[in-house]
Amino acid sequence: MSYLADIRALARKDLLLELRGLGYHVEAAGQRAYNGVALLSKEPARDVVKGLPGDPADEQARYIEASFGGLRVASIYLPNGNPVDSDKFPYKLAWMERLCAHAEGLLAGESPFVLAGDYNICPGDADVYDAAAWRGDALCRPESRARFRTLLHLGLTDAFRALHAEPHVYTFWDYQAGRWYRDEGLRIDHLLLSPQAADLLSACVIDKGPRGKDKASDHTPIWCELA
DNA sequence: ATGGTTGCCTCGCAA
Numbered sequence: 001m002s003y004l005a006d007i008r009a010l011a012r013k014d015l016l017l018e019l020r021g022l023g024y025h026v027e028a029a030g031q032r033a034y035n036g037v038a039l040l041s042k043e044p045a046r047d048v049v050k051g052l053p054g055d056p057a058d059e060q061a062r063y064i065e066a067s068f069g070g071l072r073v074a075s076i077y078l079p080n081g082n083p084v085d086s087d088k089f090p091y092k093l094a095w096m097e098r099l100c101a102h103a104e105g106l107l108a109g110e111s112p113f114v115l116a117g118d119y120n121i122c123p124g125d126a127d128v129y130d131a132a133a134w135r136g137d138a139l140c141r142p143e144s145r146a147r148f149r150t151l152l153h154l155g156l157t158d159a160f161r162a163l164h165a166e167p168h169v170y171t172f173w174d175y176q177a178g179r180w181y182r183d184e185g186l187r188i189d190h191l192l193l194s195p196q197a198a199d200l201l202s203a204c205v206i207d208k209g210p211r212g213k214d215k216a217s218d219h220t221p222i223w224c225e226l227a
Numbered sequence: 228a229t230g231g232t233t234g235c236c237t238c239g240c241a242a
Contacts, residue, residue: 032235032236033234033235033236033240033241034235034236034241080241080242082241082242120242174231174232174242175231175232175233175242176230176231176232176233177230177231177232178231179231179232215233218232218233218242
């Protein structure tokens, strides 16, 4: 298992068939036009769970989790939360609190797992091209960052930061205002590892290649290797 | 600068 897929591409049936033709199993939880998450794997998924536990009324397709061998993997699409004066921001914060509660339950199993995806959280000022300009944005707000730190304090490891100290490495560049060409982005896609997974971490790479292609997603892949 | 770009839910909305 390596790349995070941009779920938006899976709306294309031809791509889904192409992925299967390449030997991938695809588990997806999607919503027409809006949210969606997926897991692509070379071996079949076991014990697939769709939806983040903790709020049965939440209809948004932002969480899928399954096992592959001895590894549990979740793909998440954390709410963006903008604008911060709308109900979207408290929804984001509540969603993060549910994720923390669910992570606690997973951690109690003392097994390797990865919570991967678009967190829509820029963890620190070193993870954004202009910290001052983004201070009030839901991706950078202190309330958002505090809840991300809670996940780390529970015992999860930010796989990229565990292996790379350099600042201003990004996974997302807005389509607008030439952000990609200026390398003005944010690091908002993360792989959070349980202690048992972190013990196996041998590499974590942000691959900028796909973002530079025609018709690219505004995100680029991050992958890690557990050896 | 409340701009700018992208893709679907298409002439508005979310990102």
